[in-house]
Amino acid sequence: MIDSLHGEVLSIGLDHAVIECAGVGYRFLATPQTLATLTRGENRRVMTAMVVKDDGVTLYGFGGAEDREMFHKLQTVTGLGPKLAVAALSVFDAAELSTHIAAGDAKKIQTIPGVGKKMAERMVLELKDKVEAPLPDGGTGGAEAASRAGGASSYASEQVVEALVGLGFPERNARPVVEQLIADEPERDASALLRQALTQLGKK
Structure with a gap:
């Protein structure tokens, strides 16, 4: 079992590295x-x-242990395989998925590509007791987030532009899209920004 990889990044594709x-x-x-x-x-x-499946072995990578744990939990749902688990984590991170599942929000879960009404309801039913909804921000959490917004937006912009270039989009096309998205919604985090940028660039 390969638990983690640590080394030089040789290449980055649309869905792999x-x-x-x-x-x-x-x-x-x-x-x-x-x-x-x-x-x-x-x-x-x-x-x-x-x-490991009959047709081969596939390795999946995650930025953190939380997303990997959710990847495993998702596959315990009847009829939900690794590809659909990755699709779910491409739309929501582990914390967001936990929130929607714990709240029984099947409609929100249906926004995941490949997940219909029955699968969304099955995910809620079979995972509700296996996830914990993150605690809401309390006290000064909101204020601290707001004070970091300017610097975070700049960092997120560069991070996402770099990722898009790595995925094959020319910087001259990617940067204006990212900058406009941040101007429209400065508090958007890097993950959400990347998803929206990919959607916008895919239309061009």
Whole structure:
């Protein structure tokens, strides 16, 4: 079982990346959010999950243990495989999914590509007792977030532009889209920004 990879990022694709560890290049599938944290030529660590099936072995990569844990939980749902689990984590992170499942919000879960009404209801039914909804921000949490907004937006902008370039989009096309999205909604985090940018660029 390969629990994690740590080494130089050799390449980044639309849905995968390759990290070299001790002279061996490991290809893994990942969400846009995870891919956005990688930079070609730099050393990175990703958490991994290995799925073994009759037709082969597939490695999946995650930016953190929470998303990997949710990936495993999702696959305990009847009829839900690893590809759909990755699709779910491409739309919502682990905390967001936990919130929607705990709240029984099947309609929100249906926004995941490939998830219909029956599957969304099944996810709520079978996972509701297995997830914990994150606690809401309390006290000064909101104020602290607001005070960081300017710097965070600038950092998120560069991070997402870099990720989009790594995914094959020219910087001259990616940067204006990202900057406009931040201007419209400065509090949008990097993951949400990347998802929206991919949607906008896909229309062009």
